[in-house]
Amino acid sequence: MLSVAGIEKSFGGVRALSGASLECAPAEIVGLIGPNGAGKSTLVNVVTGFLKPDAGSISLGGQSIAGLGPQRISHAGIARTFQNLRVFRELSVRQNIEVAYVRCRQLRPQKAATVDVNGLLRDFGLTELADAPAGSLPYGTQRWMEIARALAAAPDILMLDEPAAGLNDEETDRLGQAIVGIRDRTKAGIIVIDHDLRFINNICSRLFVLDQGSLIASGEPGTVWADPKVIEVYVGPGATPSGDMSGTRH
Numbered sequence: 001m002l003s004v005a006g007i008e009k010s011f012g013g014v015r016a017l018s019g020a021s022l023e024c025a026p027a028e029i030v031g032l033i034g035p036n037g038a039g040k041s042t043l044v045n046v047v048t049g050f051l052k053p054d055a056g057s058i059s060l061g062g063q064s065i066a067g068l069g070p071q072r073i074s075h076a077g078i079a080r081t082f083q084n085l086r087v088f089r090e091l092s093v094r095q096n097i098e099v100a101y102v103r104c105r106q107l108r109p110q111k112a113a114t115v116d117v118n119g120l121l122r123d124f125g126l127t128e129l130a131d132a133p134a135g136s137l138p139y140g141t142q143r144w145m146e147i148a149r150a151l152a153a154a155p156d157i158l159m160l161d162e163p164a165a166g167l168n169d170e171e172t173d174r175l176g177q178a179i180v181g182i183r184d185r186t187k188a189g190i191i192v193i194d195h196d197l198r199f200i201n202n203i204c205s206r207l208f209v210l211d212q213g214s215l216i217a218s219g220e221p222g223t224v225w226a227d228p229k230v231i232e233v234y235v236g237p238g239a240t241p242s243g244d245m246s247g248t249r250h
């Protein structure tokens with residue numbers, strides 16, 4: 001179980017997070033949503049140790065992990081992808097995945113035994129592309145590779161920051177099925193950030209809504225979408241949400 005509560009984070013005068021919270025149980029898929037600038041990526045960066053929180057608690061399986069660096073948090077069992085891709089462009093697809101796998105074997109050997117690099121390549125349609133330099137692949141394929149690489153770390157919690165960005169409807173549906181399949185196979189808890197609300201509503205059993213750095217609603221999608229605070233943030237008072245929403249704040 002990942003429990004994140006009361007996170008505060010400022011960049012100079014910018015208060016990116018003020019009371020952000022999030023929870024994810026094993027084998028649960030949760031959505032982290034909110035308009036552009038709400039603090040979603042900052043929250044992922046704080047949870048994964050790329051940024052240190054100014055205040056708040058983060059625990060995984062009952063152990064506090066707040067303030068640890070990215071390596072230690074990855075050893076603790078949280079893996080992620082980035083809103084802006086971070087792939088080793090000159091390395092092959094297989095090498096990109098193996099880098100994560102080798103680290104996992106060193107640091108989480110029991111967990112690493114559950115990882116099958118060839119199986120990951122196959123599951124993500126990358127077998128034929130395994131020897132191609134990652135930087136030569138189309139953007140959508142690099143996104144798939146990034147998820148496969150995160151899974152090579154055998155995470156207990158997987159955080160995906162806008163995995164469907166730039167994908168067409170068919171690719172997005174395939175991604176949704178893949179995420180559900182990953183959850184079924186690995187029993188990892190998966191946290192998905194995205195603006196495509198059809199995608200989010202299809203796969204998530206629980207939503208957390210951030211606005212201006214604070215959690216404004218959480219719960220089952222039906223409850224969250226009926227919440228006037230959420231409707232107001234997304235489409236203004238009195239309206240009904242539908243389709244792709246980057247939010248009304250920007």
Ligand SMILES: Nc1ncnc2c1ncn2[C@@H]1O[C@H](COP(=O)(O)OP(=O)(O)O)[C@@H](O)[C@H]1O
Pocket residue numbers: 011014015016034035036037038039040041042043
């Ligand atoms: N490294 C940074 N330095 C300064 N401000 C930042 C930095 N990262 C994010 N911010 C600011 O924090 C707020 C939240 O950003 P972000 O977490 O990227 O939002 P989201 O992912 O929800 O779109 C924004 O106002 C953004 O400009």
Ligand SMILES: [Mg+2]
Pocket residue numbers: 040041042083
């Ligand atoms: Mg973001």
